[in-house]
Amino acid sequence: MEGIKCQGCGVEIQTSEPKKPGYAPKSALEREDVICKRCFRLKHYNEVQDVPYQDEEFLNMLNQISKSRGLIVQLVDIFDLSGSFIPGLQRLTGNNPILLVGNKMDVLPQSVNSNKLKQWLRFTAKEYGLKVEDVHLISAQKGTGMEELSQAIDKHRKGENVYVVGTTNVGKSTFINQLIHQSSGVTNVITTSYFPGTTLGFIDIPLDHSTSLYDTPGVIHRHQMAHYVSDRDLKQITPRKEVKPKVYQLNEGQTLFFGGLARLDFTSGERSSFICYLSNEMEIHRTKLEKADDLYKHHLGELLTPPDEETMKELPPLKAHDFKIPGEKTDIVFSGLGWVTVPQGEVSVTVHAPEGVKVSLRQSLI
Ligand code: GDP
DSSP: OTTOBOTTTOOBOBSSOTTSTTBOOGGGGGSSSOOOHHHHHHHHHSOOOOOOOOHHHHHHHHHHGGGSOEEEEEEEETTSHHHHOOTTHHHHHTTOOEEEEEEOGGGSOTTSOHHHHHHHHHHHHHHTTOOOSEEEEOBTTTTBTHHHHHHHHHHHHTTSEEEEEOBTTSSHHHHHHHHHHHSTTOOOOOOSOOOTTOSSOOEEEESSSSOEEEEOOOBOOTTOGGGTSOHHHHHHHSOOSOOOOEEEEEOTTEEEEETTTEEEEEEESSSEEEEEEEOTTOOEEEEEHHHHHHHHHHHBTTTBOSOOHHHHHHOOOEEEEEEEEOSSOEEEEETTTEEEEESSOOEEEEEEEETTSOEEEEEOOO
C-alpha cells in the first residue's frame, strides 16, 4: 500500500486510522483511482469532512503557499478571536494578500455595531502582525454575507488561486460547504491535481479553467478554549443562537462565576452594571468576593459547571488578570466564552480564566 496517493487531494492513503488524514477503507484499495474518505465525501455528498492534522505538518503545508501567488482568506471565529489567529501566518504565507473573514455573526446580538466589530478585527489582526486587505463579516451557517464575500474574493484574487485558512472550529468546513452549494453547476468538485510540492494535499475546488480555491486543514491552536473542554461542555459554552445579554448590578466586593470556567471580581468602584454576553446556556453565579475562593474549591464541577468531569482532568488552573476599566463603555473579552460590558467604566476588576486563554479589553461593540 505504501506510496498510494489519494487521487483527490494527494495525501498518502492509510487504512488503519479513520480519523486521521488519508484514511480509506481497505475495500477502496481495489479500485484504480483510490481516494481518501474526506475526498469521497466531498465528491459524492458535496461535504468537506474535518481531519485533524498535527501543527507541524500543517505549518509546513501553509508554508508552501509562500512559494506561490494567491489570495489568503483567513477565517476567524468572532467569539474566539485570539484563539483564531494562526501564529506566524504572515511569515508562512509570504507576501500574499489576506482577506480577513469574521464568522458566526448570527450569534451576536443585533445591536452590535458591525463597523466597530470590523475595527476590532483589524486591530487584533495588526496585533498578530497581519496586514489585511479587507475585513468581511459572515455567518457561514446561515449564508449571511456570503455573496458579498464571494465578490470580494473574486476582486482581490486578481485571477490567482485562493487559499482558505483557519484554526479548527472557526467554521471552515461549514464555509467551504456553503461555497460549494452556492456555486452550483460545479459537478466534479475534486480535481486530480493537488498542490505541488506537498505530501499532504489541499482540497482543490476549481474556480475557472486555470485557478482553484484550496481548502487547507485546520490548525490546532493550543490557546483555544475549545481544546480544554469536553465535547459536552463545548456545546454548552458555544452560542448557537443569538446571545441574550444578562445584566447584573454589582457592588464592590462581589464576584460573578461563569460556570467554573471563568470569574470576574469587582474589586473597586461605584455600584455598576455588568452586562454578560455568553452562550444562553451558560450559568452565571453571583457571590461575595470573600466567599469566591471557597465556592470554587468546594463546588467546581457541581454548582459551578461547566467544567464537567472530563474537562476537569484537562483544564489548566485559573489565572488572574487585573484590569482598570477606563471611563468609557468597555468590553472585557474572554476568548472562546464571550464578553462582559461595563457601561460607565471607571472600575477595577480582577478576571480569572484558564491559563492560556486570552482575556482582553476593547471599546464596547454595542
Ligand atoms: P472547522 O473546524 O473550522 O472546519 O469548523 P466547522 O465548520 O466544523 O464548525 C465548527 C462549529 O462551528 C460547528 O459546531 C459549526 O456548526 C459551528 N459553525 C460554523 N459556522 C457557523 C456560523 O456561521 N454560525 C454559528 N452559530 N455556528 C457556526
